[in-house]
Amino acid sequence: MRLLLIVLIPLLGAWLPALAGRWGRDASAWTAAGLAATALGLTASAGPGVFDGQAPAAAWPWLPALGLEVALRMDGLALLFALLIPGIGLLVVLYARYYLAEDEPMGRFYAQLSLFMGAMLGVVLADNLLLLLVFWELTSLSSFLLIGFWHHRDDARQGARMALIVTGGGGLALLAGFLLLGEMTGSYSLSEVLASGDAVRTHPLYPAALVLILLGAFTKSAQFPFHFWLPQAMAAPTPVSAYLHSATMVKAGVFLLARLFPVLSGTDLWLFLVAGTGLATLLFGAYTSLFQHDVKGLLAYSTISHLGLITLLFGMGTPLGAVAGVFHVLNHATFKASLFMAAGIIDHETGTRDMRRLNGLWRYMPHTASLATVAAAAMAGVPLLNGFLSKEMFFTEILVLEAHPAVDWLLPGAALLAGVFAVAYSARFVHDVFFNGEPVDLPRVPHEPPAYMKVPVEVLVATCLLVGVFPAGTVAPLLAVAATASVGAPLPEYSLQVWHGLSVPFAMSVAALVGGIAVYAARRHLFRLHDTLFPRVDARAWFERSVRLAAWQARRLTAALENGSLQGYLAWLLAGAVVAVATALGADGGPLAGPLRVAPVDPVTGIGALAIIVAAVVTVVRHRERLVALVHLSVVGLLVALGFARFSGPDLALTQLSVEVVTTVLLLLALYFLPSSTPRESSRLRRVRDLLVAAGVGGGVGSLTWAVLTRPSETLSGFYVDQSVPGGGGTNVVNVILVDFRGFDTLGEITVLGVAALGVYALLERLVLRPPARDAAGRAWDRDPYPLVAAILSRVLLPMALMVSLFLLLRGHNEPGGGFIAGLVTAAAIVLQFLASGVAWTRERLRGDGAALIGWGVSVAALTGLASWAFGRPFLTSAHGYLHLPLVGEVPLASAMVFDLGVYLTVVGATVLILARLGRVAVLGRAAEGEG
C-alpha cells in the first residue's frame, strides 16, 4: 500500500496545486512541495527494509487476462531513483516558485510537474512491464505539456511536439519489444522476466526484442542519432530542463538498461549496440557541446554526452560497469541539475543566455558564480568532487574491457578524448560566463537572485562536495544496494575511494584536465576549424525535412489517387478484388478445372450465347448514345430470361422478364431528364485501364464459373424438390422455397426492398429536374407527348395485366408464378400508364399510397409468421389445404399464400412509390421551367 501511495499521491494529487493556485502562488508551491515531500518521506520510510535486503512488493489485478497488473516493487535500484525523483523534485518546486514570473499560471505548472513526478515514480517502481510502459508514456506526455508550457512561443510548441514524436515513437517500439519479451518468457511480470535471462538470450526473437527495447531506451535518453529532441526541449522553462531533461526523465532510458541488465546484457549484440551507441553519443555530445553559444544548449549537449557515458558503462556488460553507471546517474543528476538552475538564474537576472554577451558575471553575482563553478568542476571530473569518482571508475573499466587487439587502444583513446572535451566545455562555461572581460549589452543589470532561489543550488553543490570527499560515508551503501539490484547478482570487490594511488586511470584524469584546458585555450582556432570543417549536420533539420517530405508526398499521393473520380475508385475496387483473388489462388496452386466434362453446346444455346455477347459488346461500344445502349442492355436481359426458360427455370425466367421490363421502363423515365448522348470524357489512357480491369474481372469470373461447372456439386436442391409437396403443399419448388422453406429470408428481403424504396423516396425529395426542352440534335419535343394509340392500348392492357397478375399470384404455389412475379406484372402495368398517359393523368386516377402499400405488405407477411406462434409453432410455420375454384383450378390455401400476398403488396408499393416520386420531380421540373 505504501508503494502505491508513493506513486498515487503525486499522480492523483496533481490537480491540488492547480486548485490551490486560487489562493496564490505560495499556496500552489506549498501544495506541490507537500506532494513531493510526502512521496519522499514514504520512500525513505521504506528504505531501511531495502537496505536489509528485502524488496517490498504489492500487486493488484488490473487486466489479468493480459498479464497487466498494478504490481509495484521496491528493490535497491528503484529505491535510488525513488529517492532521487521526489528529492530533486522538492528542490525544483522551491526554485520554480522564484523562477516563474508573476503573471504565469503557476498552478498549472505545478500540476504538470506533480503529474510527471508521479509518472516517473511509477516507471521506477513498476514490477510489470506493461505498467512500466503506461507510466513511461505518461512521462512523455507530461514532458510534452511542460516543454510547451510557454505555448505562445513557436519554438516551445515545436520542441514539445518533436519531443513527444521521438519519445512516443520510442514508446511504441518499447511496446513491441515488451510484447516479444512477454512472448518469450510467458509473463509480463518484471520479477519473472528478470529470472529468465538465459531463456531470453538464446531465444530466436532476442535480437528483435533487444533492438526494439533499445530503441525505446535510446530515444528517451537522447542517444545519438535520436538526440536532437533534447536541445529543442530547452525551450521549456529552466526548472523543467533541470528536472526532466537532465536529472530524471532522460534517465528513464538508462534506468531501463539498468533494470533489464540481467536479462538482456551479456551478448555480443548488446555490447555492440549499447556500448557502440553510448560511445558515439559520448563523443558527439562532448564535442558539440563545446561549440554551443547558448548556455542551456551547452548544458543540453553535455547532458547528451553524459547519458552516452552511462549507456556505454552499461553497454560494457560487466558488473563494475553497471556500478559505475548507477553511480554516474546519481552524480550527473546532482551536478547537472545545479548547473541548469544556475543557468536559469543567469537567464533570469540578465535576460540572455548567449555566452558571447554574458561575460564577467563574477563581479555581479559572486555567490551564484562560485556555486556554478564548483558544479562545473564536478562535471569536468575535478578531484574531490563526485564527478571525478565515477569518471575514474569509467576509465578503470574501459581499460580492462577486452576488445579486438587491433583497436585495443581505441576505446581508452576515445574515452580520454571525451574527457578532454568535457573539461573544455566546463571551462568554457565557467570562463565565458563569469570571467572573460565585461558583459556585452545585457538587457538588464545583473545582480544576485532572491536567497531562496539559490538554496536548491546550494543543496545540490553541497551534495557534490560531500560525495566527492567522503564517498564511503555517504553514498556507498545506497550505491551498493542499487547496483546489486541492477546486476541481479552479488557484486565483485570494488573500492569507492578518492585516492587510488598513481594509476593509469588517474593519469588519464590528469591528462584530460590538462588537455581540456589546452583545448579551451586554443578555442579560437578550434571554432574557426569547426566552422570550416564540419558542415552543419543537423539531425533536427533532417527529422523535420523527412516529416515535411512524408506529409507532402502523402498529400501529392492523395491528390493523385483519391481525386474524387468514381470511375477511378471503381477501378481500384475491381482491380483490388481481382488481384486479391489471383494472389490467393496463385499461392494456393490448386487446379482450376474440376473432374466433370463440359456438355457439348447445341445450336440454339450457342446462338443465344452469341447474341448475348453481341448485345453486350454493342452496349459497351455505343454506351454514349443512351437510348441505344439501353435497348441493347435490355436485349441482354431478355436473352438471359430465355436462357432461364431453356434450362428449366420457368419461375426465374418469369421473374427476370418482369424485373427486366420494370427496370427498363424506369430507366426510360430517367432518360427523359438526360441529354440523349454522353459527352466523351475518358482519355485514351483511362479507356485502356478500364479495358484491362474489365478483362481481368470478366476473365476472373469466367474462370471461376468454369471451375464451378466442372465440379460435381452436392447441393440442397434434391432436398427441396423432395420436400416441396409434403412440407410446403406446393409443386412449384421455387415458390415454396421463397415463401415457406426460406420464408424468413424473403421477409427480410421485402423489408429491405421497402427500405430501399423509402430511401429513394427520401433522396428524391428535394430534387428538381428540368426536362430539356430540346434533344441533343436541337429538335424540340413532340407537342403531343402522349400519343393516343399508346394511351388507349395501355388502358386496355391495365385490367388484363391485373387479371394476369392475380392469376399468377393464386397459382404461384404450384405452377410458375407467385407474389413476386405478380407484383412485378402489376407494377409494369402501372408504369405503362405513367409512360403512355403522363404523370399528371395517372396521379389523378391512382390514389394509392406506395408507402402504405409497403407497410401493409411487410405487416401481412410478418403477421403470417407471427400467427404460427399463436398455434405454438415456430415462426413462419406453414399450414396448407386446397380449394377448388372454377377456371383457376386447384387453389392451395397454404398460409404461405397470405405471406405471398404480403410480398405482392410490397413489390407493388415500392414501384409505385418510386414512380410517384419521379413523376413529382418531373411535374416540379416542368413547373420550374414554366416559371423560368
Added chain:
Amino acid sequence: MSAETVLTALLPEVLLLAGLLLLIGLEIAVPRHRGAFAVSLLAVAAAAAAAAWLSAGGSSAAPFPGHYSVGPDTFAAKAVVLALAVPVLLLARGEFPGGPFYPLLVSSLLGVCLVVSADSFLTLFLGVELMSIPVYVLVVLAFQREESAEAALKYLVLSGTASATFLLGVSLLYGGSGSLALSAFSTALGSRDVLATAGVVLVLSAFFLKAAVVPFHTWAPDAYEAASVPVTAYMAAVVKAGVLFAVLRLFALAPAERPLVDLLALLPLASMVWGNLAAMRQDGLRRLIAYSSIAHAGYLFYAFLGDGPGRFQAVTFYLLAYGLMNVLVLAALPPAGDDVARDRLERLKGLFQRQPYAAWMIAVAMLSLAGIPPFPGFVAKFLVFKNVVAAGYPVYAVLGLVGSYLGLYFYLRVIQYLFMAPPPPAEEASAAEGEGAPSRLALAATVLCLLPAILIALFPGWVIDRLGG
C-alpha cells in the same frame, strides 16, 4: 420453441421494431409531430439495456434455427452497438428535428442486430444491406454541401459493387459446400480448393470495402466529409462495428491460414500506413477522422490474425474504445455558423482558451485514438497486437506498430491546435464568430461517451470479462 422464448431472445430487435413502427405510425397519423427524437431515443436505449441485460443473464437461443441465433456474445455485441447509437441520437437532435432521419437510423440499427446474429449467408446479406442502405440516404439527408449527393452516390455505387462481390463469393462457397450456413466460410478457410479460396477472398474483399480497408477505402473520406456530424459519427462508430461483427461471425473460431494470412496482414497494414499518412495534411476534421478510421480498420482486421477465442474480445473491446472516442470528438466539436466552417481544423486553434471542456474532450479522444496509455485506446491496441504476437506473427505486429507510429503526428497536431496555438487576432474574431457552446444534448452525449471510456480505462479486465468470449 415457445413464443415467449423467441420474444425474449429477440427483445432488442422487437424493441427497435416497435420503435420503428411507432415512428412510421406517428409520421402518418400526426403531421409535423416532434416526437421522433424521443421515440427513437427511448427505443434504442431500451434495446441497448435489454441486450446488456440478456448478455449478463447468459441466455442463448436459436429463434430461427439455421438463420438466426443469439448467445451472450451476440447480446454483448448488440449492447455495444446500440449503446454507441445513443450518443449519436443525442447529437442528431439539433440537426434533424424530425423527418426521415430517425426511422432510417433505427432500421439501420435493426440491420446491425440482424448481422450480429446471422447464421446463414442470406441473413447476413440482408442484415448488411439493411444496415447500409439507410446510410446512403443519411449521408445526403442533411444536404449541407454541394458534394453531399456526389459522395452518397459514390458510396452507393461502390458499396453496391461490394455487395455484388459478396454475392459472387457466397455463390462460390455455396457451390462448393452446398450450404448457405455461415460455417461454410470457416470451413472454406482451411480448404485448399480453388472455389473455396476464391469465395473467401471475394467475401472478405466486400467486407474490406464496407469497413474501408485500403485499397477499398476510397469512398470513406468523401462520405464522412459530406455527411453531417451525427451521421459521420454513426458511420465511424456503429456501421464499422456492424461490419466487423459480421466478419467475426464469419470467421467464428477458425484460425486464419496461409495464403489468407498475408492478405489479412498486408491490406490492413497498408490501411494503417496510408490512413495515417494521408491524415497528416488534412484540413477538415471529418476527413481526418475518415483517414483515421481507415487506419483503425487496419488494426481491427489485424485482430483476425490472432487465435479464435481471443478475437471476439479484442475486436469488441477495440470497437467500444474506438467508437466511443470517435463519437466523443464529434460531440465535443463546437457548433458554428455553417458546416464547412465547423469542420475546419484551423478553427480548433486555441479552443482551450474559449471552451476548455470541449478542448479536453477532443484531446482525450485524440490521445486514445493514438493509443497512448493510460487511455482506453492503448489497451485496445495492446489486446490486438498481443494476439498477433501470440499467434506467431511478430513481424506483422512490429510492422503494425510502426504503422501506428505514423498516426502520432496528426493526433498531436490536433492537440497542439487545441492547447498551444492561439489564433492570430484577426482570425480570432472570425473563429469565435458563430461558434456557440455545445448544446445541452451534445454535452450529454460527451458524458455518455466519457463515462464508459473512464470505466474501460480503469477496469478493462471487468469490461473484457463482461464481453464474454
